[in-house]
Amino acid sequence: MRTEAPVAPGRIVLLTASHRVAPGLLSWPAWQTLHDADQVLCSDDAHPQLPYLREAGIGVEIAAPTAQELLDACAGDRTVVVLPSGEGDQALTDGLARLAGSGRVQMPDLELLPGSYDLPGARLLDLVQVMDRIRLECPWSSQQTHKGLAKYGIEEAYELVEAIEDGDRDELREELGDVLLQVVFHARIAQEGREEDGAEPFSIDDVAATIVEKLIHRHPHVFGDESAETPEEVKAHWLRTKAIEKQRDSVTDGVPLGQPGLALAAKLASRVRTAGLDVALPAGDGIGYELLGLAVRAEAQGADPEAALRAAARAYRDAIRAVEDQV
Incomplete structure (x- = not known):
């Protein structure tokens, strides 16, 4: 009597990617897994990664499988990659958890593969996006001007100083956020260029670029050939450079x-x-x-x-x- 060999359960890969990283900029392990996969599934036909995957010759099937259907697709030692797309992901992962907990199903290998990671400072992009929406949709924020917000900048700066002097780190974190909000808010207003006739618009990127250029120029002992051994030497050079810049x-x-x-x-x-x-x-x-x-x-x-x-x-x-x- 012949005994049939058990069917290998295969492998499920949930591929995640940060929305703060441009679509298509995936890690090498992610691209390798996508190319080697037997099937790539995505329930969202507007998923931002799809155009780049198709350009790379990776076929993506638009489908929202149940947990059992996903297990069946992996049967025979197949690898199935799923692109998480939001609302339906919880139901899928909950279903996989129930099947695994039942003890009646031979589960495939389940892997969570990050395709991209947030760089330091990536959450600042979230702040910019939130500020854009608030500026457009909030009745109060949409009417604010640089002059109207000036007093809040002063208040937030004083509250930041108070948090520092109190030694309250939780308060310090919050107050730093409030000061940062003022910067982003003013930059968002300036981007519109509507407060003053003939004003040249600028964005938060222009603000960041200006301070980056200034910091590099005023720290030649870090980014250049000069040297500074003491804080006093650094400060003296800073003031000399500033005087030259400002004339x-x-x-x-x-x-x-x-x-x-x-x-x-x-x-x-x-x-x-x-x-x-x-x-x-x-x-x-x-x-x-x-x-x-x-x-x-x-x-x-x-x-x-x-x-x-x-x-x-x-x-x-x-x-x-x-x-x-x-x-």
Whole structure:
């Protein structure tokens, strides 16, 4: 009596790819698996990978098999690749799990093969896409302008500083996101070029390209032939390069006068010290001149007078609350 050899169960490969990577840019193992597969299935006839697979000579069958149908397709030691397409994938994987858990079915080898991976920073593409949609569909966001959003940029920056000073990493993560949102929001508005007549539009890519170019140019000790051994040498070169780029007549050019007073005084003192200038403090009566002197002295000692005052103010706040608790 002859006994028939058991049928080899085959292999199922679920091929995934990041939507943040351009379709067709798949890893070599992915391409090799696709070429060697006995059958390639996809339930979505608009799947972004399809044109590139067909161009590479890979036949793709548009079908949404059940778990049992997929097992039958693998019978005989066949390899079937499935391109996940979204909504129907959960039902398929749940069905495969039920069959495997029943103990009554010889399951094929099941492999999850990443065809592409997110690069660092890839989630920024999601933010850009979300911002595009919000700008188009949200009644509030669609009406915002650079000027109207300016106050939020200041608020978010202060909240970021507060999170840093509090040492709260969860809050820091959130506040960094809020600051990043302001950048993306302003870039999205600028892309439309409608706020000012004749304004040249620019996008978030232009913003990123500008800062990348600036960073490379101002770090020749990293990207060029120059050397810098200390943070002071790096800062001095940065300021020299910045002065050449901006063609400024004074070391005070570019210092925003609208920043908080102590920070402004410290920034001016820093510019004076870095430039090696001997500038006497202006004489005058009143608390303003006293605060100026304190700010300059703090900067010379390497302290941030604005941060120091905030720390003292926090201590004052705690003292107030302690008295309130007693009352």
